[in-house]
Amino acid sequence: METSLLFVEWLGKPLWMWMSFLALVIAILSFDLGVLHKENKEIGVGESIKLSVLYITLGLAFGGWVWWYLGADSGLAYMTGFVVEKTLALDNVFVIALIFAFFAVPRLYQHRVLFWGILGVIVLRAIMIGVGATLVAEFSWLLYVFAAFLIITGIKMLVVKDAEPDVSKNPLVRFMRSRFNVTDHHHGERFFIKQPNPQTGKMVWFITPLFMALVLIEVADVIFAVDSVPAIFAITTDPFIVYTSNIFAILGLRALYFALAAMIHRFQYLKPALAIVLVFIGSKIFVADMLGLEKFPAALSLGITFAIIASGVGWSLLKTRNKTETESA
Numbered sequence: 001m002e003t004s005l006l007f008v009e010w011l012g013k014p015l016w017m018w019m020s021f022l023a024l025v026i027a028i029l030s031f032d033l034g035v036l037h038k039e040n041k042e043i044g045v046g047e048s049i050k051l052s053v054l055y056i057t058l059g060l061a062f063g064g065w066v067w068w069y070l071g072a073d074s075g076l077a078y079m080t081g082f083v084v085e086k087t088l089a090l091d092n093v094f095v096i097a098l099i100f101a102f103f104a105v106p107r108l109y110q111h112r113v114l115f116w117g118i119l120g121v122i123v124l125r126a127i128m129i130g131v132g133a134t135l136v137a138e139f140s141w142l143l144y145v146f147a148a149f150l151i152i153t154g155i156k157m158l159v160v161k162d163a164e165p166d167v168s169k170n171p172l173v174r175f176m177r178s179r180f181n182v183t184d185h186h187h188g189e190r191f192f193i194k195q196p197n198p199q200t201g202k203m204v205w206f207i208t209p210l211f212m213a214l215v216l217i218e219v220a221d222v223i224f225a226v227d228s229v230p231a232i233f234a235i236t237t238d239p240f241i242v243y244t245s246n247i248f249a250i251l252g253l254r255a256l257y258f259a260l261a262a263m264i265h266r267f268q269y270l271k272p273a274l275a276i277v278l279v280f281i282g283s284k285i286f287v288a289d290m291l292g293l294e295k296f297p298a299a300l301s302l303g304i305t306f307a308i309i310a311s312g313v314g315w316s317l318l319k320t321r322n323k324t325e326t327e328s329a
Contacts, residue, residue: 013240021244025122028058028251032115043111048258055252056086062248066241076298077236080305081245084235084281087274087309088228089253090267093260095220102167103209107258109189113214114254120218125246128222128229133239143237143285146230150282153227157275172219173212181206227278234281235301268320273312277305 008015043051059082067075100110136142167173176182183206187193191211197204232242260267284296 012238017240021240021247024062025247025251029115029118043107043255043258045259048255051255052252052259055248055255059086059245059248059252062244066244070241073298074236074238074241076302077238078241078245080235080298080302081232081241082249083302083306083309084231084277085228085246085249086252087270087277088224088231089249090256090260090270092220092224092253093257095224096217096257098167099213099216099220103213104186105210105213106186109186109210110258111254112189113210113217114257116214117217117221118251118254120214121221121250122247124218124222125225125229125250126243128225129239129243129246132229132233133237133242136233136237143233147234147282147285149230150227150234150278154275154278154280154282157278158272167216170216172216176207176212176215182212183208186210231278231281234285267313267316269316270312273308273315276312277308280304280308 060079063075063078063082066078096114099105100113105113181197181204183193183195185208187208187210189210191208191214193206193208194203195206196202228246229242232246236242281301284301288296
């Protein structure tokens with residue numbers, strides 16, 4: 001009975017595949033938190049790069065398994081989704097850095113916030129992708145809506161210069177400060193602290209800046225997912241490929257953050273490359289229809305996507321090679 005249950009299909013794939021993937025993610029996070037970062041410590045650029053290489057290797061290895069077990073089309077779709085999501089996730093680094101700076105989160109505790117943030121992302125992305133997959137299966141024309149949205153978003157990113165967000169004016173920050181007891185001081189790695197109420201003297205729970213930073217990072221991911229989830233659905237409608245490529249790309253973001261945060265100024269031309277990628281991913285659905293193709297060739301899609309992103313990174317590093325961090329700031 002248990003064996004047959006594992007082969008029951010859920011969102012197009014046997015239950016054992018979903019359970020195995022979640023078990024793998026839990027094992028990776030447990031190893032990260034329980035072995036590599038059992039104690040709070042500052043993560044340097046060198047360690048960040050090593051961890052990033054490890055996470056990228058794991059993500060690519062899983063993609064290799066997808067290619068072997070599900071076929072070349074699924075493997076190419078996974079790799080394309082992984083590359084796109086990994087690159088789109090880099091944009092999160094800018095926002096995360098602003099949030100940490102605003103709440104003056106010590107580097108010693110930033111890894112803890114990002115770790116719990118990843119757990120939230122795993123749940124939130126599962127909900128968003130599950131809803132998206134259900135809607136696309138029921139209303140196939142939504143793919144064209146997603147595609148048009150990506151094209152418009154990409155063009156907007158190219159022509160509109162985004163102003164740096166003011167975290168102090170964020171509605172969520174104002175809401176938490178007005179509705180809850182909030183302390184302005186950090187209390188180690190704690191998200192909540194019990195201390196006397198200044199007005200009544202009674203012991204009550206307070207929210208720490210560390211928790212507020214975590215909430216803002218989770219909300220920021222939901223906002224970024226509005227771009228990334230339609231982007232991956234424009235590549236493939238297979239929920240398993242969509243979710244696994246998303247999660248593996250995001251898993252490594254936490255490790256990569258500490259290296260990228262130290263050299264954000266070197267990637268000033270990455271955003272135009274991301275915009276072009278969104279326009280390409282959105283337009284290839286319409287191009288495939290015009291050419292009478294069932295879908296845009298997966299290998300060509302991966303090649304063009306990788307070329308655009310590599311060009312953006314390469315041009316950024318070339319143009320900023322003589323700039324110091326102070327000059328860029």
